[in-house]
Amino acid sequence: MLNTVATAVAGLPRIYELSRAELGDWCVEHGVPGYRADQIRRWIFGKRVNSFDDMHDLPAALRGLLSETFSLFPGKLVDHRIASDRTEKLLLELVDGELVECVLMREPDRRTICISTQVGCGMGCVFCASGLQGLKRNLTTGEILEQVLRLDRLLNREEAITNVVVMGIGEPLANLKSLVPALDSLNDKGGLGLGARRITISTVGLPEKIREVAQLGKSYNLAVSLHAPNNMLRTQLVPVNEKIGIDAVLTAADEFFEITGRRVTYEYVLLSGVNDGPQHARELAKLLQSRIAHVNLIPMNAVTELPFVEPTAPRTDEFVRVLEQCGIPATVRKRKGADIDAACGQLRLHQMTPASSLVAPTPLAMTPP
Numbered sequence: 162m163l164n165t166v167a168t169a170v171a172g173l174p175r176i177y178e179l180s181r182a183e184l185g186d187w188c189v190e191h192g193v194p195g196y197r198a199d200q201i202r203r204w205i206f207g208k209r210v211n212s213f214d215d216m217h218d219l220p221a222a223l224r225g226l227l228s229e230t231f232s233l234f235p236g237k238l239v240d241h242r243i244a245s246d247r248t249e250k251l252l253l254e255l256v257d258g259e260l261v262e263c264v265l266m267r268e269p270d271r272r273t274i275c276i277s278t279q280v281g282c283g284m285g286c287v288f289c290a291s292g293l294q295g296l297k298r299n300l301t302t303g304e305i306l307e308q309v310l311r312l313d314r315l316l317n318r319e320e321a322i323t324n325v326v327v328m329g330i331g332e333p334l335a336n337l338k339s340l341v342p343a344l345d346s347l348n349d350k351g352g353l354g355l356g357a358r359r360i361t362i363s364t365v366g367l368p369e370k371i372r373e374v375a376q377l378g379k380s381y382n383l384a385v386s387l388h389a390p391n392n393m394l395r396t397q398l399v400p401v402n403e404k405i406g407i408d409a410v411l412t413a414a415d416e417f418f419e420i421t422g423r424r425v426t427y428e429y430v431l432l433s434g435v436n437d438g439p440q441h442a443r444e445l446a447k448l449l450q451s452r453i454a455h456v457n458l459i460p461m462n463a464v465t466e467l468p469f470v471e472p473t474a475p476r477t478d479e480f481v482r483v484l485e486q487c488g489i490p491a492t493v494r495k496r497k498g499a500d501i502d503a504a505c506g507q508l509r510l511h512q513m514t515p516a517s518s519l520v521a522p523t524p525l526a527m528t529p530p
Contacts, residue, residue: 173232174231174232174303175231175233175235175301175304175306175307176201176205176227176230176231176232176233177202177205177206177303177310178301178306180342180345180346180349181346181350181351181352184198184201184202185198185199191226193223193226198351199350199351200216201216201219201227201351202349202350202351203351205233205310205351206313206346206351206352206353207351207353209310209314210233211233212233213228213231213233234307234310234311235256235307236253236254236255236256236304236307236311237253237254238253238254238311239252239253239260240252246267247267248264248265248266248267249265249312249315250262250263250264250265251263251308251311253308253311255280255300255304259280259297259298260280261277261280261300261304261308261329261330262329262330263275263276263329264312265312265315265316270323271324272316272320272321272322272323272324273322273323273325273326274308274309274312274313274322274324274325275327275328275329276309276312276325276326276327276329277300277305277329277330277331278300278305278327278330278331278332278333278335279298279299279300279330279332279335279336280296280297280300280330280331281295281296281297281330281331282295282296282332283295283296283332283335284332284399284400286388286398286399286400287397287400287467288388288398288430288432288461289467290464291329291330291331296331299331299335299336299338299339300331300336300339301339302339302340302342302343302346304339305340305343306343308329309322309325309353313353322353322355323359324359324361325347325359325360325361326361326384327340327344327360327361327362328361328384332364332367333362333363333364334362334364334367334370334371334373335367335370337370337374340362344357344360344379344381347360348379356380357379357380358380358381358423360381360382361381361382361383362374362381362382362384363384363385363386363428364383364384364385365386365399365401366385366386366387366402366410366413367405368405368409368410368412368413369413371383371385371413371414371416371417372413372416372417374417375416375417375420376420380421380423381421382423383414383417383421383423383425383426384425384426384427384428384457385410385414385425385426385427385428386399386428386430387407387410387427387428387429387445388428388429388430389407389429389436389441390436390441390444390445390447390448391407391444392407394435394436398432411448411452414452418452418453424453424454425452425454425455426454426455426456426457427449427454427455427456428457429445429458430460430461431458431459431460431461431471431472431477431480432461432469432470432471432472433461433469433471433472433473433476437476437477437480438480439479439480439483441480442479442480442484443483443487445484446483446484446489447487449489450487450488450489455490455491455492456489456490456492457491457492457494458477458480458492458493458494459493459494460472460477460494460496462496477493
């Protein structure tokens with residue numbers, strides 16, 4: 162139950178590596194009433210304590226046993242940046258020395274966090290900083306939850322996390338074994354009280370894993386990172402597409418909708434001169450016109466090490482106009498934290514390797530305006 166990377170390296174596992182039921186079993190095994198598990202989880206998820214000693218309604222002996230057996234925040238905060246729009250980004254060093262990022266984004270009516278699921282990424286998307294160093298390993302359930310809990314503690318007493326997007330470093334569906342228990346803890350009694358409809362899982366498009374998520378019986382939102390309207394261009398941008406293909410991704414997404422009733426969002430990073438022309442918009446609209454879908458357009462957030470830039474505002478507006486004329490609802494994602502390297506993977510990349518030593522992807526052939 163506790164055989165994790167974190168346990169092997171640090172000796173003391175994060176207490177929230179255990180599910181609510183597992184923590185209850187642990188309590189009983191140690192002669193502690195099972196109801197104490199809910200008390201402990203309320204302190205962690207609801208009252209934002211940073212030490213077992215602060216759980217003052219627990220017996221002193223139990224607090225001592227918890228301190229001897231578990232850790233709360235074993236990761237090390239390497240960098241904490243606050244943008245002019247109050248977006249906050251954390252760079253955490255895990256107990257084995259690996260680095261991971263997470264982000265808090267504030268809006269007047271919501272506080273959204275973005276969390277990572279892997280150290281690095283193996284999908285190879287050519288416009289993303291997360292995968293420039295490849296995939297190192299999956300995160301454990303506790304490592305995923307530590308991000309959530311650290312971001313939660315950045316909020317004022319009267320604030321609460323309202324939405325979670327699993328769109329940080331890594332491919333979430335490649336680590337469902339750790340991700341699903343983490344999300345369950347956010348739903349469970351004593352967790353953050355977040356409904357599944359407030360949680361969005363992003364994927365590059367792994368068909369069998371999409372089907373697996375659909376069968377969980379939860380109303381999670383699914384966001385598919387499409388980024389191109391045809392296989393030739395998508396394989397250039399998202400190399401794993403060569404072995405999958407757009408048709409297989411869309412078929413799995415259709416099945417997800419049929420099973421869950423949740424509309425699928427298709428994410429599309431706009432790369433100037435590469436995939437942002439009116440012809441691309443028309444092709445994308447044709448691909449989605451028979452589906453209940455939404456397109457989330459993401460102007461490229463410039464990364465020094467990558468040869469891509471965002472399109473001009475008029476070109477982005479034209480892309481939206483073409484989609485909407487074809488009956489495809491589309492929005493352009495607001496840029497958050499642009500002044501703190503908030504693009505996924507940037508802080509980790511800069512911490513790991515000097516920019517001068519990185520080899521950027523070869524620029525793609527540019528599409529005429």
